[in-house]
Amino acid sequence: MSQLNDISLVAQVVVFKNTRAFDQLVHKYQSQIRRFFQNLTCGDIELSDDLAQDTFIKAYTNLGSFKNLSSFSTWLYRIAYNVFYDYIRSRKETADFDSREIDNIHHTEQENIGRKMDIYEAMKTLKEIERSCITLFYMEDTAIEKIAEIVNCPTGTVKSHLSRGKEKLSGYLKQNGYEGK
Template identity: 60%
Template sequence: MNDITLVTQVAVFGNRRAFDSLLRKYQSQVRRFLLSLTLGDGQLADDLAQDTFIKAYTNIGKFRGLSSFSTWIMRIAYNVHYDYLRSHHATEDVDAPSVAARTTESFGTDAALSMDIIKALAILKPEERTCITLQLIDGQPIEKIADITGMPRNTVKSHLFRGKEKLTTYLKQNGYERR
């Protein structure tokens, strides 16, 4: 079944199996996106992903099909993360042991490379990190990034440009040269 059929099954008939199908289809994408936004905090990303799917389930009747379901669910994930940031003003030092421990889980077994990736993402403004994550990790086009974030396309382009410049500078300063 396609996404629209599954959404209809959930919205009209309350079919939980149809929602389970949507959850299985999009959970990896949503978690990966939130994992990048939370700088590798797997537990927080899982909590935010769970909140995302709860909101999607309870509001599925509001889905109008004006965008794809994947854009709609990613927009919810973005908003859930944004709401979390607004309600939790405390920030964590990137060099803190808890971030270092999560890094290997999130980005692989090379701890030095993992820390460099986390630190590189941490230097970006949240909007830049969101746009970079959606484009470079999730492979989303600018139009879809604009739909997910609610930013104008030119703003997305600006965040991508500045974010890529910052990442390039940081990685070059830390011994990563293009070969």
């Protein structure tokens, strides 16, 4: 029923330029998309909000290209993943600027905040694709097949990223005092 409602709202936006219908889609998915980005950015709320806003702008401008080959949420997460990937690529191009100093300040501010921050620090050790798969699977409760569509790789590769990501997270957390917790 939810998928039919999404399709109906998409049709209203595309055919009738009904912006209120798009507002309903934003309202329905904004918390999920913001949480997705918050996990990918290791707790950076401002960046998460910016990336979520970019995602919804791109979704709105490209809504006519939604072909209903997958669910609307999968299509939206795919856009979100691409927005994050574009951000990472642009950040690598400007990494020569004081990023190490900024990262050190950011790291210092996050110390002693608690387990959640420790998890975010552990997530920073993962490759972007591993972090995306871990976030979608464990934090967003997304099926492996849907993750494969979002990150555009085979399900076996998603399983490999999940396995390697879990192993890295476990190792990092054990090194930082979470042995039996």
